[in-house]
Each structure stands twice: as structure tokens, then as C-alpha cells.
Amino acid sequence: MPVVNRIADFSADMAAWRQHLHTIPELAFECHETAAFVADRLREFDVDEVHQGIATTGIVAIINGQGEGPTIGLRADMDALPIPEETGVAYQSTKPGNMHACGHDGHTTMLLGAARYLAETRNFRGRVALIFQPAEEEGGGAGVMVEEGIMDRFDISQIYALHNAPGIPEGSFQTTPGPIMAAVDTFEVHIQGLGGHGAMPHETRDPVMAACGIAQAIQTIVSRNNYALDSLVISVTQIHTGTVNNVIPDTAFINGTVRTFDPTVQKMVMERMEQIVQGQAQSYGVEARLDYEVNYPATINDADKTGFAAEIARDVAGADRVMTNVDAMMGAEDFSYMLQSRPGAYLFLGQGEGAGLHHPKYNFNDDIAPVGASFFARIVEKAQPLG
Template identity: 80%
Template sequence: MPVVNRIADYAADMTAWRRHLHTIPELGFDCPKTAAYIAERLREFGVDEVHEGIAQTGIVAIVQGSAPGPTIGLRADFDALPITEATGLEYASTHDGKMHACGHDGHTTMLLGAARYLAETRNFAGRVALIFQPAEEEGGGAGVMVQDGLMDRFDIGQVYALHNAPGFDEGAFYTTPGPLMAAVDSFHVHVQGVGGHGAMPHDTRDPVMAACGIATAFQTIVSRNNYALDDLVISVTQIHAGTVNNVIPDTAYLNGTIRTFDPKVQAMVKERMAAIVAGQAASYGVTAELEYETGYPATVNDPDKTAFAAEVARDVAGAGRVVAEAGREMGAEDFAYMLQERPGAYLFLGQGDGAGLHHPKYDFNDEIAPVGASFFARVVERAQPLAGTEA
């Protein structure tokens, strides 16, 4: 089955929804305009229940099927990024310094399209819980929704999500069973030295040299402390120190990201970082403090649900346009929290050529919205079929 005909019929409406959402990007949990627009559309579609205010601005809408049965969850994120848009589009952001640069406006549109179709047809048993989530980019909105009782409150038994993928064939799907995306942690190192004249370094305790030593030594964790076949990334992304060319400053600061899959590797990194910071500080005669922040866990797809989702994707996109063993990557995603609670799968949907995610010229490809909406709708119909309609 290709794109569902009924969903294709309102592709123009979906484009209009998406482009409106693109004009009003909001950050984190503070997404009142976005949430209000989503709730308004859901009520227009005639869903049975609209539950607002979950994780501040999150929404769960319930659609009842035509027979009793379990509840399946479908999730879309809707927060934006603190980026100034540079697309020049007529529907560009109207909120200065904020932009839908990751396609969450498109994710929301795909789930709205599925919501409209499912509310019209109800060609499934049980219920579907349509989860519209804030704060994916920062804040772990999925985790907060779970903490607010999402899974138990709505009796969700399995859960699925999609993310657009620039640079991959338009309308094609890819995923993998088991670990798909990495856990993400961050570190901050504050170095306190003794500043002075740049021409008299012997009178100082140079925090810049200590910061450079710490940054270099951190890379030995990957090359000398970690088993080579265990995926690990440590990236120092910021070093800040000093103001002018002839003054050695008092302080320096380092920041960066850590990506892992194995909790044992994660624990090793934290331990080694603490030892390196202490040892380097002592060797340079400074003091240094490490702040290690644990972030989103690894995104781990349930193997059986992933195989099922891939089969549904083949129904929509065609057998040759689904890669079900694509391998894992070092990006991160807070849908991981939902997958820790319930079995399910996370898939990527190609959107063709164009600027990459988190780029100021990125724009979601509206042509793939009916594809994603059809996938969501077919997941429900295939997972919870009415008697006599099994595929």
C-alpha cells in the first residue's frame, strides 16, 4: 500500500499546518502558541479526548477505535531551536532568534495528519494515544511526560516515533533494532590559576596551559582507556580564557559532550575525567573542578517492534526503500525515555537534498508529510486490526 489516499487528499492542508507552525517556533517547555494550535486542530478533527498541560505544554489526544482493545502510542515533538533563521521563506520564523531547524514542525504535522485520518476512519481496535511533546532539544520533555505518568495514565502498551533525515532519499525509511542512538552527557571544567603578565609566566599559575592539557588528556580516554569496539565519542567543544595578548588570565573553562551506548563505558568516562582533571590540575599548580551532567539515555529499539515497523514502512514506501538494519549513530534523542518504559521503535524518514538539521537554512520537506502520516496510520491499523481486517 502506498501513501493512504485519504491522507493524500489533505496534503495541502498539512502543508498549511506545517508552515503556520514554522512561523511560531517556541523553545523548551514554553510552547503555548504551538500547543494551542495543535489542540485546536485536534478538536476540529473530532478526536475523543484532548489532555493538555502534560509536561507544561505537552498534549495527549485519544482516538477510540471501532472495537475494544489495547492502546498504542504515537509521538511527535514540537519545540524549536535558538537559531536565527536564514531561509528567506515567506513563512519564515516570526520569533526572533528561534527557528524550527530540526523539522519538529513537520513531525507534528505528520502526527496531526494521522490524527485526522484515524478520527475519520476508526479502522482499528482499541485506542491510539497521540503524544505531542515539548522540550526534545533541551529539557528531556519525553522523560518529564513519562514522570508525569504518561504510560500508565493512558495505558499505552507500545510506542512509535519518526524523525526526518536530510540527505537521504525522499520518502525512504531507515532504522535498526536494538541501540539506535547514543546516550548523551556533558562536562564542564572550571580551572582556577594565578594570572599575571604574559612576559613573566614564571610568576603565574597558567590556567590556559592546564586547560589545554586537560583537553588533550581527555582524548586518551577514547584511545587508551576504552575498548576499541565499544562506541565512544568525547568532544571538547568550548575553551574560554583570557582577554588580551599580554595577560595570562586567572581562569579558564572547558565544555563538551560525551556519547556512549554502554553504561559501563559511561561510568568509566566519568571516573577517568575526574582523575585527569585532578592530575592535570596538580601538575600545573592550579585547581580545577569537573561538573559531569548525565543527559538522555541511549535510544534502544525493541527488535520485534522494529521489525514490525519496518514491515509497515515497506507497505507505505515500497520494499526497496526501507533499510531495517541501518546501524547505530552517535546522535541522541529523548524518545529514549519512552522506549525505556514501553517497547516500540524509532525510525528516520528521508527528506531528500537540502540543508542539514540545526542549520539556519534548513526547511522541512512538505512532500514527505503524507508519507509519515500514512506510516503512523498504518502502524495503528496493522498493530490493532479489526476482526477480519488483518493484513
């Protein structure tokens, strides 16, 4: 079963919604204009309930089907990125320095398209909860919405989400059971030494050398402490210290990211990093503090729900355009919090060739919006069929 005919009928409307959203990119939890636009469309579609102000600007909309049944959740993220836009499109960002460089304008549009169709047809039992979430890029809005009780409040039993994927054939789907995206942690190392003249290093306790030693030693966690078949990435991404060429500074700063799938590996990294930072600091005669922040957990698809979602994807796109055993990615996604709370699945929807995610020339492909909306609509109708 290809793209739903009724959804195809209003594909031009969807493109208009998406392009309007593209002009008003908002960051983190401050998605006020975006949420207002979404709420207005939902009320136009005559959904049964619109609950606003969850996680500041998040929305949960309810559409009742025909007869008793469970509630299925569908999620779209709404926030943008602090990237100056370079697309040159007529509908480019009106907010300097911000742009929809990850396609969340398209994700929101796909869920709005599904909402319009489902509110018109109601060809399902129970209810559907449409979740429009802020702060995926920064702030963990999905986790905040879970903490504020949406799963229990709306009695959601299973949940699904899509993310567009440049470089994957247009309109095709990719997913996998189990881990599909990594947990992401952040670390900072603050080093306090004793500065002095660059010509007299013996009178200093050099934080620059300590920073170099710590950064190199941290990499040994991957090569010498981790089992080679357990996925792990540790990247030092910043070292800041010093001001001029003949002064040894007092302080240095190191920053980086850790990506894991296994909590045991994550725990090992935290322990070894603390040991390395303190041991290296002592060897260089400086003081150092490790600040390690645990962020989004790994995104882990439920095996049964992933298989079911893949069936729906095949109905929409064709069997030869659905891959169900793709390699997990070391990127992260806060939909992980929702999958920790309820079984479900996360899938990638190909948008064809073009600039990659988080690139200033990225632009969502409006042609795939009806495909994503059809997937969302069909998964509700097949999960909670009438009769």
C-alpha cells in the first residue's frame, strides 16, 4: 500500500506548512511560535484535545478513534539549530543565526499531515497521542516530557518516531532492532597549575603539558581498557589554554564527548577517566577536576515493535526499500528517553542526495513528507484496527 491517497491530496499544504516553519526556527525549549502554529493547525483539524505547555512549549494532541482501545504515541521534534543558513531558498530563516538544519520542520509537518488524516478518518480503535517535542538538539526535551508524566497521563502503550536521512534513497526506510543510536556523555577537565615566564619553566607547574598528557592518556581507555567488540568512542574536542607565546598559563581546559551503547562500558569509562585525570595531574604537579555529565541514553528499539514498524514501512514504500538490519550509529537522540519508558521504534526515512544534517546548506525534502505522514497514519490503523 503506497502513500495514502488522501495525504497525497494535501501534500501542497504540507509543503506550505513546512516552509513556513522553516522561516521561524527556534532553539531548545523556546519553540513558542512553532508550537502556536502547530496548535492552530491541530484545532483546524478538529482533533479532540490539545494540551500545551508541556516541557515549556511541548504539545500532546489526542485523537479519539472508534471504540475502546489503547493509546499509541507518535513523536516529532520541533527545535532548530544555532547555525547561520546558507540554503538561499526563498523561505529561508528569518531569525539570523538560527536554522532548521536537521529537518525538524519536516518531522513536525509529517506528524501534522498524519494528524489531519487521522482526525478526518478515525479508522482505528482507542486513541492516538501526537507528541510535538521541543529541545531535541539540546536539553533533552523528550526526557522532560516523560518526567512531566505524559506516558501515564495519556496512557500511552507504544511509541514511534521518524528522522529524515540525507544520503539514503528518497522515500526508503532504515531501522534495526535493539540499539540504533548511542548514549552521549560530555566531559570537562579543569586544570590548575602555576604560570610563569616561558623562559623559566622550572619555576612553573605547567598546565599545558598536563593537558596534553591527559588528552593522550584518555585515548588509551578505548585502546587498552575496552573490549574491542564493545562499541566506544571518546573524542577530545577542545583544549583551551594560554594567551601569548612567552607565558606559561595558570590554567587549562579540556572538553570532549563519549559515545557508548552498554552501561557497563559507560561506567568503566567514567571510572578510568577519573583515575587518569587524577594520576596525570599528580605526575605533572598540577591540580585537576573532572566534570563528567551523563546525557542522552542509548536509543534502543524494541524488537517486536521494530518488526511491526518495518511491516508498515514496506506497505508504504515497498519491500525492496526497507532495510531492517542497519548498523547502529554513534550519534545520539533523545527519543531514547521515550523508548526507555514505552516499547516502540525509531526509523530513518531517506530524503535522497543533498547536504547532510547540521550543515548550513541542508534543507528538508518536501517530497518525503507524504511518505512519513502515511507511515504514521498506517501504523495507527494497523496497530489498533477496527473490528
